[in-house]
Amino acid sequence: MFSWFSRSSQASESSLPLRHVLVIDTAATDWAATFAAADSAEAGGWPWKIEVTQAEWADVRVTAETSRGKRKTPLVFVRGGGAPCRPDLVLVRSLVRGLTPDRDYRNQMYALRMAGVTAVNSWESIMNCQERPWLHAALLDLVDAVGHDAFPLIDQQLFPLAGSISFPSFMPCVIKVGHAEAGYGKMRVFSDKDLTDASSLLALHRDYATIEPYIDEDAREYDLRIQKIGPHIRAYKRYSPNWKGNVGTALIEEIAVTPAYARWAELAAGLFGGIDICTVDAIHLHDGSDVILEVNDTASGFMTGNEWEDNLHVAAVVRARLAGDDPCAGGSVLALHPPVSSEGNQTDASQTDAGDVDDDSDWSSDQ
Numbered sequence: 245m246f247s248w249f250s251r252s253s254q255a256s257e258s259s260l261p262l263r264h265v266l267v268i269d270t271a272a273t274d275w276a277a278t279f280a281a282a283d284s285a286e287a288g289g290w291p292w293k294i295e296v297t298q299a300e301w302a303d304v305r306v307t308a309e310t311s312r313g314k315r316k317t318p319l320v321f322v323r324g325g326g327a328p329c330r331p332d333l334v335l336v337r338s339l340v341r342g343l344t345p346d347r348d349y350r351n352q353m354y355a356l357r358m359a360g361v362t363a364v365n366s367w368e369s370i371m372n373c374q375e376r377p378w379l380h381a382a383l384l385d386l387v388d389a390v391g392h393d394a395f396p397l398i399d400q401q402l403f404p405l406a407g408s409i410s411f412p413s414f415m416p417c418v419i420k421v422g423h424a425e426a427g428y429g430k431m432r433v434f435s436d437k438d439l440t441d442a443s444s445l446l447a448l449h450r451d452y453a454t455i456e457p458y459i460d461e462d463a464r465e466y467d468l469r470i471q472k473i474g475p476h477i478r479a480y481k482r483y484s485p486n487w488k489g490n491v492g493t494a495l496i497e498e499i500a501v502t503p504a505y506a507r508w509a510e511l512a513a514g515l516f517g518g519i520d521i522c523t524v525d526a527i528h529l530h531d532g533s534d535v536i537l538e539v540n541d542t543a544s545g546f547m548t549g550n551e552w553e554d555n556l557h558v559a560a561v562v563r564a565r566l567a568g569d570d571p572c573a574g575g576s577v578l579a580l581h582p583p584v585s586s587e588g589n590q591t592d593a594s595q596t597d598a599g600d601v602d603d604d605s606d607w608s609s610d611q
Contacts (some may be wrong), residue, residue: 263292263566266320266331266361268301268338270608273555278308282559290563297322297329298567301349308358318359331356334363335562336542341374343428346600349372364562365542369516373541375423376454377402385537386511394504395511395535396526401455408440414457418611421517423452427488430611431566432458458610459527459535468526468534471508472546473557474564474571478579479505480547487611496547501578510576512539520561520571527611529574537611 267275276296279599283290297320305321307400336355341348350371355368373379380402386395403409406421412433419442421429429451433439446453467482479501484494508524526536546554566573 249458249469258526258611260291260567261301262295263332264295264297264329265333265562265566266304267296267298267335268304269298269335270300270338271298273551273581275335275555275573278552278555279559279562282556282563285556292566295329297326297331299323301340301352302347304349304352306352306355306359308355308484310358315360318356318361320334333359333566334361335558336363337372339543341371341423343424343426347555363564364558365522366517369519370542371595372516373519373539374516376420376538377452379539380454383512383536386515391512394536395508395536398456400413403453403455406451407443409446409453409455411444412439414455414600415439416458416460417455419446420454420456421449421497422434422448432457432480432487433609456537456611458487459529465528465530468505468510468524468528470505470512470524470526471546471554472522473554474520474561475573475575475577476554476556476579477501477506477509477556477576478550480482498526498547498550498579504575505602506578508536513572518572520565521558 265275265279266317269275275298279294279296283294301441302321304317308318309316317330319328321329324569340350340353341540353370356363357371363370372382380397380400383395383397387397396470399414401413406419409419415436416434419431419433424430431442431460433442453454467484469480469482471478471480479499480496482494482496486494505524512522512524513519519539520539521544521572522540524536525538525540526534528534534567561571
């Protein structure tokens with residue numbers, strides 16, 4: 245879907261310098277209105293006029309060029325209408341790599357990175373989060389540094405070729421194939437016979453596969469998501485009857501951010517030189533312990549009741565990056581408002597399909 249619009253958030257202040265922000269997102273969020281609201285909320289307004297061009301990855305056309313070792317400012321064309329733009333910053337709110345090869349937009353990302361355009365999240369962090377084993381290895385580095393008690397990461401086996409799975413360390417287990425998101429490419433295996441059947445299918449492809457211990461309903465109490473946007477941290481718990489928590493009807497409730505949850509988010513956000521927008525997904529067990537499943541980055545979805553406020557936090561991160569400041573200067577800020585009741589924040593995720601997985605618009609991770 246294509247969407248393009250441009251609006252200056254301080255149109256009356258014609259003397260202000262212009263900053264152009266390219267937002268990679270669907271039309272579901274009006275980012276021009278978000279930046280205008282963030283500008284109006286700041287005393288004296290932002291020190292620039294902000295012009296926004298919003299488009300999906302599929303509609304972005306860009307070429308990177310250098311001359312005698314110096315970058316030329318890229319000209320970005322958006323298919324379907326609107327004038328080309330020369331972005332000062334790119335805000336990435338959609339997955340760079342979707343489920344199928346025709347939804348792989350890493351080539352556009354390479355061009356924007358080569359052109360030297362600043363991004364939120366950073367291009368380096370986005371690139372490093374593209375593949376599950378690569379990201380899991382970085383999370384293991386955190387465990388090595390702080391200990392498993394401080395960052396209780398789930399155990400995992402990696403098979404470089406999915407069809408070569410044999411003698412898994414965990415049974416029952418969950419097999420995750422390739423980079424797929426939102427519940428795709430995952431299956432439960434309860435026996436060696438199930439594993440043999442799964443391997444016969446996986447042998448047709450050359451994807452890698454990871455295996456994790458399956459945490460069943462008797463052990464699992466609820467799912468956790470810890471969200472960090474710049475310095476701002478929230479926490480949610482989710483009750484779902486489905487082992488893929490993003491499928492079917494789930495109850496989601498905002499909860500207090502404990503010191504442990506804040507620590508998880510801060511550790512994750514320190515990866516790859518800094519991740520401005522990230523979420524940590526975990527499972528809380530009946531015995532009181534927690535298991536961290538994964539970290540999501542720039543396309544992490546926000547909960548419906550807090551989406552407008554969270555988008556304003558994203559705008560604040562963009563403002564800091566445009567100014568050359570650290571968005572987290574001064575330390576983390578925990579969500580201090582009362583938790584949202586589960587009755588008021590019920591989410592039906594039963595409509596998930598292959599057309600939706602390019603945007604992590606809901607709490608889409610699961611075991």
